[in-house]
Every structure is written in structure tokens, then in C-alpha cells.
Amino acid sequence: xxxxxxxxxxxxxxxxxxxxxxxxxxxxxxxxxxxxxxxxxxxxxxxxxxxxxxxxxxxxxxxxxxxxxxxxxxxxxxxxxxxxxxxxxxxxxxxxxxxxxxxxxxxxxxxxxxxxxxxxxxxxxxxxxxxxxxxxxxxxxxxxxxxxxxxxxxxxxxxxxxxxxxxxxxxxxxxxxxxxxxxxxxxxxxxxxxxxxxxxxxxxxxxxxxxxxxxxxxxxxxxxxxxxxxxxxxxxxxxxxxxxxxxxxxxxxxxxxxxxxxxxxxxxxxxxxxxxxxxxxxxxxxxxxxxxxxxxxxxxxxxxxxxxxxxxxxxxxxxxxxxxxxxxxxxxxxxxxxxxxxxxxxxxxxxxxxxxxxxxxxxxxxxxxxxxxxxxxxxxxxxxxxxxxxxxx
Numbered sequence: 001x002x003x004x005x006x007x008x009x010x011x012x013x014x015x016x017x018x019x020x021x022x023x024x025x026x027x028x029x030x031x032x033x034x035x036x037x038x039x040x041x042x043x044x045x046x047x048x049x050x051x052x053x054x055x056x057x058x059x060x061x062x063x064x065x066x067x068x069x070x071x072x073x074x075x076x077x078x079x080x081x082x083x084x085x086x087x088x089x090x091x092x093x094x095x096x097x098x099x100x101x102x103x104x105x106x107x108x109x110x111x112x113x114x115x116x117x118x119x120x121x122x123x124x125x126x127x128x129x130x131x132x133x134x135x136x137x138x139x140x141x142x143x144x145x146x147x148x149x150x151x152x153x154x155x156x157x158x159x160x161x162x163x164x165x166x167x168x169x170x171x172x173x174x175x176x177x178x179x180x181x182x183x184x185x186x187x188x189x190x191x192x193x194x195x196x197x198x199x200x201x202x203x204x205x206x207x208x209x210x211x212x213x214x215x216x217x218x219x220x221x222x223x224x225x226x227x228x229x230x231x232x233x234x235x236x237x238x239x240x241x242x243x244x245x246x247x248x249x250x251x252x253x254x255x256x257x258x259x260x261x262x263x264x265x266x267x268x269x270x271x272x273x274x275x276x277x278x279x280x281x282x283x284x285x286x287x288x289x290x291x292x293x294x295x296x297x298x299x300x301x302x303x304x305x306x307x308x309x310x311x312x313x314x315x316x317x318x319x320x321x322x323x324x325x326x327x328x329x330x331x332x333x334x335x336x337x338x339x340x341x342x343x344x345x346x347x348x349x350x351x352x353x354x355x356x357x358x359x360x361x362x363x364x365x366x367x368x369x370x371x372x373x374x375x376x377x378x379x380x381x382x383x384x385x386x387x388x389x390x391x392x393x
Contacts, residue, residue, distance in 0.1 A: 001054025002263055004244040007200035009152045009174050011084055011115065013057055015238055015266075016259055017202065018050040019247035020060030024067035032069055042252060044074045049253035051078065053260065059202075059247060060109075061088035061120055061156075062101055068108035076110045085111060088120035088156055088177075091130040091137045098137040102144060117141055117150045118177055122167050123159035123343040131155070132170055154200065158344045160302065164190040168197060175200030180243070181210035182236045182280075183321060195242045203246045206233055207259075212333065214258075217326035223279050227261075232276055234262035239269035284324040292367070296320065299364030303347030307356035311338055311347025312375065319378040328381070335382040350375035351383060 006013035023046050025039040047058065058075065060067045068087060075085060087105045092098045106114070119131050119138065131137045144150045154175035157164050164178055164187060176194050180187045180203055194201050207213045211220075213229040224232040237243050248259050265272055285293050296316055303311040315338075318331040338349045353375045362368035 002266065003054075004241075006244050007175055007194070008198040009116075009200055011152075011200070013084065013200065013245045014055050015245055015263070016053075016055050016234075016256070017057040017059050017245045017247050018047065018055050018256075019205070019249040020058065020067040020071060021064045022249040022251040022255075024065050024070055027065040029069070030066060035066060035070060040070055040073060043070050045253045046250050046255075047071070047074050047078075049256060050250070051083070053256055055248075055256065056082055057084040057086065057245065059086040059116075061118075062105045063088070063090060063120060068105055072108050072110040080111075084115045085109065086116035086118060087114050088118035089137075090120045091122065091127045093130050095130075095135060095137050095140045099140045099144070102140075102149075106149060113149045113151065115151045116175065117144075117153050118175075119153070119155040119173075121344065122155045122157050122163065123346075124163060127343065128163060128167055131167075132172060138172060154202075156202075156204065158204075161187050161190050165193050168193045168199065171197050173199060175202060177202040177204050177247075179204050179209055180237070181206045182233050183211050183327075184209075184317070191240075191242050201242055201244050203237055203243055205249060206237055206246045208249060211321075211327060212330040215329065217328070219326040223283060223325065224276055227265075227272075227276070228258060230258045231261045231265070232273075234259055235265055235269050236273060236277075238262065238266055239273060280325075284320070287324045288320060293320075295366055298366055299362070301361040306347075306361045307358060308352055309346075309348045310350055310353060310356070310358075310375065312358075312362075312371065314338070314347060315350050315375055315378050316371070318382060319374065322381055332382045332384055335378070336384050349383065350379040353379070 002015045003012045004015055023043045025035045058071065060071055062068065087109065089098060089101050089105065122128050122131055141150060141153050145153060152174040154173050154177065155167055156177035158179065168176060168190060176199055178187050178190060180191060191201055207230055210233055211229065213233055216229040220229050234246060237246055248256055250256055297313065300313045303309045306312055315335065318335050321327040322331040335349060337345050338347055353372055358372050359368065362371055365371060
């Protein structure tokens with residue numbers, strides 16, 4: 001395992017972290033006696049495998065159902081000073097509820113303190129306000145920190161880059177959990193802001209939200225040769241020193257194996273990545289056109305600025321991935337989450353695009369004349385049964 005300094009926490013963070021949202025028994029809380037023995041055994045085997053590999057950062061959240069409760073059966077048996085434990089609590093308009101939720105987390109984990117507490121899901125201005133206003137959730141977290149129950153405070157986010165950057169610029173947080181990987185590099189400016197403030201940078205779900213890379217289309221496999229898409233994406237992310245760790249949402253002990261292949265390649269990333277990056281870009285331009293690839297994102301409105309709350313940037317991005325790289329399964333999964341993802345994945349699909357006049361909201365786009373038709377095409381390509389977030393199932 002390789003390690004990087006996790007910003008101003010000064011923690012020695014493994015470049016691969018053990019994310020806790022896929023090995024738990026249920027996404028909803030259930031009594032401990034209802035957790036099947038084989039489910040608990042699998043989680044414990046996964047944790048033991050992680051520790052054996054040097055992956056000593058265990059990351060979970062109150063919103064991950066039985067994850068904390070199950071981890072509480074193994075974490076106290078591990079050398080406390082050798083593991084880094086992170087949990088996450090969603091901001092609440094009532095800071096006392098936030099405090100109660102944290103108490104539940106600590107009780108579930110059977111620990112006296114957590115190394116990292118993330119304010120979970122600062123995805124819009126309202127949730128940021130719940131967090132940083134006087135007497136808000138951050139003030140509660142600071143009191144808990146003074147009591148020795150939290151070492152460092154950060155935040156996680158699925159929000160737009162401007163909200164992420166605004167939160168970072170408060171300079172109130174030690175680290176950030178955010179999305180950034182090859183297929184979605186929008187948050188790079190936020191990562192640069194985090195570096196300026198010497199914050200730790202944790203990448204959320206690079207293999208799942210980063211393209212369902214554990215089940216890639218053959219075309220993407222060919223384009224990433226001689227590496228698997230997982231190894232390519234890990235190498236791409238970790239070739240940037242501003243990135244400190246990637247979350248591996250392991251469902252079983254062997255789920256770490258493919259990711260380990262990137263470690264001996266890191267020192268050679270500068271020579272290994274360019275041929276693959278060139279192939280991916282060339283293929284994208286061949287299918288979509290060079291002008292479109294370089295300019296499609298310019299002047300697009302947010303879903304709040306769009307009639308029908310249609311999330312134009314996300315829909316066009318998913319269409320690009322489906323057409324250029326045959327990433328239809330991933331694009332369909334994400335597309336059909338629109339309308340059901342609340343602030344975690346906001347906006348609506350394009351099923352009703354013909355009912356709205358988009359001319360005004362697209363006035364700054366160089367492709368304003370053709371985008372309505374492309375949105376309708378995207379719905380034809382990707383539309384299907386509604387998808388819910390895992391925590392809603």
C-alpha cells in the first residue's frame with residue numbers, strides 16, 4: 001500500500017480506502033439479532049482483508065443502514081491507533097437532532113471517538129446554511145471535537161462545483177469527499193481550492209459512479225488496454241497529487257484485488273496514461289465531432305434555470321458517454337435516477353422536453369438550436385424504468 005498526507009489532518013492516508021456502503025446487510029436500520037451470521041462474517045472478512053493490505057481507513061455513514069452497527073462488532077477488536085475511522089452525518093435544520101444522530105453512530109461503532117466526521121451531503125445552499133450558520137451543525141461538531149469524540153471535521157458532497165467551492169472557501173473543514181474521475185472532471189477547480197486550504201481530498205465511488213467500471217462495455221475495455229477500466233481510472237485519479245485516496249466500496253474481500261494493480265504503476269503514470277487518454281479523446285471526437293466534444297458544455301443552464309427542471313448538462317453528458325464509449329448501462333442507470341434522486345442527483349429527465357420552450361435558457365449555448373432535439377434523442381436512448389438511490393430501496 002502507498003500512503004499520502006491527508007491535508008492538514010496530517011493523517012497518513014492509504015491511497016485506497018474501504019468504503020462501507022456495499023457490504024452491509026440492509027440499507028435500513030434493523031436490530032442486530034436480525035443480521036444473518038453469513039452477512040456479518042462477510043463484512044468482517046472484508047475488513048480483515050483491507051487491514052491485511054494496509055487499507056486502514058474504514059469509511060461509513062449513519063445513512064448506510066446496518067453498516068455502522070455491523071462495523072461495531074469488529075472495529076473495537078482492531079488496534080485503535082492503527083485504524084482511521086470515518087462516519088458521516090447529514091446536516092439537519094435542528095442541530096440537536098444532528099447531535100443525537102452522531103451519538104447513535106458512536107454507539108453503533110462501539111468507539112470512544114471517530115477520526116473523521118463528515119457533514120454528509122452538503123449539496124445545496126440550504127444544507128450549507130444548516131451546517132455553518134451560528135449554532136448550526138458545525139458548531140455542534142466543534143463541541144464534540146473539544147470533548148474528544150471527533151478528531152477532524154470534513155464534508156461530503158454530490159453538489160454542484162460552486163456549492164462545493166463555497167463550502168471549501170469557508171476554511172472550516174479539514175477534508176472533503178467529492179466526485180471526480182475520468183468521465184466527470186467538473187470538480188477539478190474545487191480540488192484545487194481544497195489544496196489551497198490544505199484539505200484532505202477523498203474521491204467518492206470512482207468505480208461505480210465513475211462508470212460502473214466493474215462491468216464495463218467491451219468498447220471501453222479495448223480503449224483502456226493494456227489496463228482494465230478500473231485500473232486506468234484509479235491510475236488517472238491518483239496520478240494527480242492533489243487526490244489523496246479513492247473509496248473502494250467493497251462488497252466482499254476480493255473486491256480490492258483489481259484496484260491493487262494500479263499501485264506499482266503510479267510512478268510510471270506520466271508515460272502509461274497518455275496513449276490511453278489519446279485513444280479515449282480520439283474516439284469521442286470521431287463519434288461526436290470535435291467541435292461538440294470541446295464546446296458542448298459551454299453556456300448550459302442549471303436545472304433550476306431550465307423550464308421543467310430538466311437537467312440539461314447531465315443528460316447531454318450521459319448521452320456523450322453512451323454514444324462515444326457504449327456506456328449505455330451506466331448512462332441508463334444515472335438517467336433514470338433523475339426525478340428520484342432529490343438533492344443527491346437533482347433535476348428531471350427529458351421526457352417532456354417538447355412541452356417547453358428552451359430558447360431563453362439556452363441563449364448562451366453555441367448549440368442552442370440543436371440541444372432540444374438531442375435531449376429528446378437522449379430520452380429515446382436512455383429512458384426506462386425509474387431508478388432509486390440505494391438508500392431508498
